[in-house]
Amino acid sequence: MQYRKFGSLDWEVSALGFGAMRLPVLDGDSSKINEPEATAMIRLAIDSGVNYVDTAWGYHQERSEPFIGQVLKDGYREKVYLATKMPSWLVKEEVDFDRFLEAQLKRLDVDHLDVYLLHTLNARNWENYQKLGVFEWAEKKMAEGLFHHLGFSFHDEYSVFEKIVTGYDNWAMAQIQYNYIDIDYQAGQKGLRLAADRGLAVVVMEPLRGGQIAKTPPPEPVAETWAKSEKVWTPVAWALNWLWDQPEVSLVLSGMSAMAHVEENLTLAAESGVNRLTKADHQLVSQARNAYASLAPIPCTQCEYCLPCPSGVAIPRIFDVYNEAVSFDAWGNAGWRYNNVIKPEARADHCTECGECEAVCPQNIKIIEWLATVHERLAEPA
Ligand code: SF4
Numbered sequence: 001m002q003y004r005k006f007g008s009l010d011w012e013v014s015a016l017g018f019g020a021m022r023l024p025v026l027d028g029d030s031s032k033i034n035e036p037e038a039t040a041m042i043r044l045a046i047d048s049g050v051n052y053v054d055t056a057w058g059y060h061q062e063r064s065e066p067f068i069g070q071v072l073k074d075g076y077r078e079k080v081y082l083a084t085k086m087p088s089w090l091v092k093e094e095v096d097f098d099r100f101l102e103a104q105l106k107r108l109d110v111d112h113l114d115v116y117l118l119h120t121l122n123a124r125n126w127e128n129y130q131k132l133g134v135f136e137w138a139e140k141k142m143a144e145g146l147f148h149h150l151g152f153s154f155h156d157e158y159s160v161f162e163k164i165v166t167g168y169d170n171w172a173m174a175q176i177q178y179n180y181i182d183i184d185y186q187a188g189q190k191g192l193r194l195a196a197d198r199g200l201a202v203v204v205m206e207p208l209r210g211g212q213i214a215k216t217p218p219p220e221p222v223a224e225t226w227a228k229s230e231k232v233w234t235p236v237a238w239a240l241n242w243l244w245d246q247p248e249v250s251l252v253l254s255g256m257s258a259m260a261h262v263e264e265n266l267t268l269a270a271e272s273g274v275n276r277l278t279k280a281d282h283q284l285v286s287q288a289r290n291a292y293a294s295l296a297p298i299p300c301t302q303c304e305y306c307l308p309c310p311s312g313v314a315i316p317r318i319f320d321v322y323n324e325a326v327s328f329d330a331w332g333n334a335g336w337r338y339n340n341v342i343k344p345e346a347r348a349d350h351c352t353e354c355g356e357c358e359a360v361c362p363q364n365i366k367i368i369e370w371l372a373t374v375h376e377r378l379a380e381p382a
């Protein structure tokens with residue numbers, strides 16, 4: 001195992017961390033963790049040098065924390081840095097801070113956490129935490145030894161990330177979604193560098209974009225790109241090695257759901273390092289990113305010239321969801337985003353076909369036709 005710096009702390013963390021959000025389950029039910037299999041996977045990882053375990057209140061329908069508490073018996077707790085997260089969306093008043101922390105320590109059956117994260121910081125949660133005085137509370141709890149460091153995981157735009165990173169001086173770490181596709185998404189590469197410059201450790205989640213860039217074989221144009229290299233790397237190896245190549249990345253969390261994933265990731269982490277990719281490798285990664293983009297059927301550049309639509313239709317977001325479905329063959333995830341993330345009044349069926357958007361779209365996209373197609377493919381039956 002290779003070890004890396006963790007921001008300004010004197011920790012030496014394993015290049016690979018174990019994320020307890022996609023453990024193997026029984027009957028396809030995320031609340032039923034396949035405990036013998038998951039225990040063997042996590043303990044093998046720790047026995048092979050992984051020293052960071054990440055969980056959260058809500059993972060596996062709240063079964064992840066108690067399960068991790070069990071796995072870390074028999075001396076395993078002492079071998080790892082343990083992180084869990086306060087469920088920000090459930091925090092309504094100040095007393096909730098203690099309520100969740102106490103319950104989580106109990107679920108994990110530990111007397112302290114190494115790092116406690118505010119889960120899913122976005123503009124709304126950030127405002128709520130500030131209003132409720134989370135930092136005064138956190139500093140008291142750190143002084144009492146209930147957790148040693150404070151961090152956050154993030155899901156919003158870069159401008160919000162900047163506000164959060166610069167809005168408190170004692171963050172130990174930030175956890176961001178980052179992979180070779182999403183370099184300009186959410187915090188992105190700019191956020192990675194900002195946080196690292198300010199001494200925060202950066203923990204990467206979704207290194208394989210929820211498995212979308214791990215598929216073997218990858219789509220044809222992507223496979224053709226990798227074939228140009230002398231390196232015989234799997235798609236997973238390309239994705240992880242690209243992350244580990246960057247000194248600002250402290251640790252890559254992988255939500256491994258089968259023993260084979262653990263074994264492959266351990267082998268890769270053992271050989272990982274900073275600045276190991278050549279200039280040619282970096283060019284290939286850019287080409288692979290473009291190859292995925294070329295699979296998108298709607299040539300929308302997200303320029304937003306078509307906004308605001310007089311009927312409130314979220315045109316670029318709808319096209320982004322559909323393009324992702326086609327490019328990554330990820331229809332389930334896209335359907336979920338279309339039906340649950342995009343507000344009902346902003347979906348494609350609210351288009352009145354006024355034509356204002358088509359008149360200004362620099363890509364000359366047949367927006368009205370595409371909106372109808374997307375709605376037909378992604379909308380849940382009424
Ligand atoms: S054609 Fe539809 S999507 Fe375009 S501006 Fe008019 S209502 Fe909005």
Ligand code: SF4
Nearest residue numbers: 300301303304306361
């Ligand atoms: S104007 Fe065209 S390219 Fe720009 S966001 Fe709207 S649909 Fe996409």
